[in-house]
Amino acid sequence: MLPNLNNLPVYDTTGVDERIARFCSRSIKSSSKKEGLKLAISMIDLTTLEGKDTRGKVQQLCYKAMHPHDLLRDIPKVAAICVYPSFVSIAKKALEGSGIHVASVATAFPSGQSALEVKLLDTKSAADQGADEIDMVISRGEFLAGNYQYVFDEIATIKEACGKAHLKVILETGELDTLDNVRKASEIAMYAGADFIKTSTGKVQPAATLQVTYVMLDAIKDFFIKTGKMIGMKPAGGISTSKIALQYLVMLNEVLGEKWMNKNFFRFGASSLLNDILMQLVKAETGMYQSSNYFSKD
């Protein structure tokens, strides 16, 4: 049932900024940095969501997901591959036996501007082809018009269509304007049955920021206190450096705690982050700053 959205906490941007500045000032060096970076790799949803995607590109990305780097030792696999529905079966086949999940965007990604029947079909088709996770977008237009019940019902219906697949709900925070709206949308998504809430499609700027992620983590915490249910978090879009990834992990640890510090409850939606982390790890190993020329592009 749609929760009461009138008594939600109100976010003061200056306060949020100050809290975030503290997360960013934590000093994480040497061995803890290495462990943090490896943890970050294990949380990546390695993503390709472009009109120009091909079978070959998806297959290559799947290979990269299974073998991020051939020389570095103890590098974990990424958590999942995130693709358009048309590539689900190809990715599924390429990743067979690896334990890496296939996530598919659905519901007329990225705009979500289609009839509900089309969105349901989109979702079912992805799930039938074997997607382990479905990344849906909410109807931002309806949300901004105040039609919260519509948004809630839509998410709940899609959740049903997912079957066994996990549902990640993309709020597209870049279009929600205020932190209070982000909080409101998070509540709606969680009560409607989301397994994960996700910041962005990556197609709208600004995409993931520490600010909106903080608000969403805060919502997850309150939801856990009220219901005892743990919801996952996925910031996506624009997280391309190791330094920023570590800042997200610090925030995750300090807001939600250790129980959330694994791929079941936290993901990075990213494409170039993996190479940046690998470059950092090779730098830590060899002492030499690295060049992207020596790392596979996809």
Added chain:
Amino acid sequence: MSRLDINKTYKLYIGGKFPRTESGRYYAVKNSKDNLVANICLASRKDFRNTVVAARKAQTAWANTTALNKGQVLYRIAEMLEGRKEQFIAELIAQGESAKAAQKEVNRSIDRLVYYAGWSDKYQQLFSTVNPVSSQHFNFSNVEPVGVVSIIAGENQSLLGLISLIAPAIVGGNTVIVLASESKPLTAISLAEVLNSSDVPGGVVNILTGKKDELFSHMASHMDVNSIIYCGDDEKMTKSISEFASNNIKRTVFFKKNDWYNEQNESPYIIEKTLELKTTWHPTGI
């Protein structure tokens, strides 16, 4: 009424901006009478790392700038330097030069820029070749910039030495990261101000100040740097730079005990030091 001195804050020059070092550190530069001349940013390896990103980002566009345009930009630097002669002379004097020597050095520096500006559309003809081969191919080699160049400047003739290294490297289409003379860094940062007002795109020339001992290994080992130029006589450092450079087969260039007035230091062959040849086999007669 007497006025308080308004002294310049000497900062770094990275990607067309003047940041302070991320480390917050500085070192004091003193003259021969042990008086403080200025406090100078002590750049860290992280400043260097950030600089490589800026230099890499600027490189392709700069290499693709037409020869005519590159020449104009170099000539523009000379013009701007001409207009600020007095400042550079004063700084050289503050760093211990005589007034006469300072004047001579600034003049020669300006002339050297004009010299390399002139070469911008000519060195290609000198170094590119058409090669005879005994197969059905038209075989030719042309020159391209190596890419991003680290430069560790020497301790003598701080302005002329710097220009004699930067000008040939950038006229060849490279972008450069310079570690200025440790004992005489003032003119390097003032040169950055000149560059910044001379149509040199941000990131093409980047200038750091700091300690060689701390930075040379990173300048020589960074995998995204394509060439390193070292001016100095330290044998151990020279050997160490060569070893680090071997990891990604960086081009190494060494200048020992150098007098920058020497005419050998005004030559298209200095441009060639940071160029590489690309040879193409083009099938013919088919």
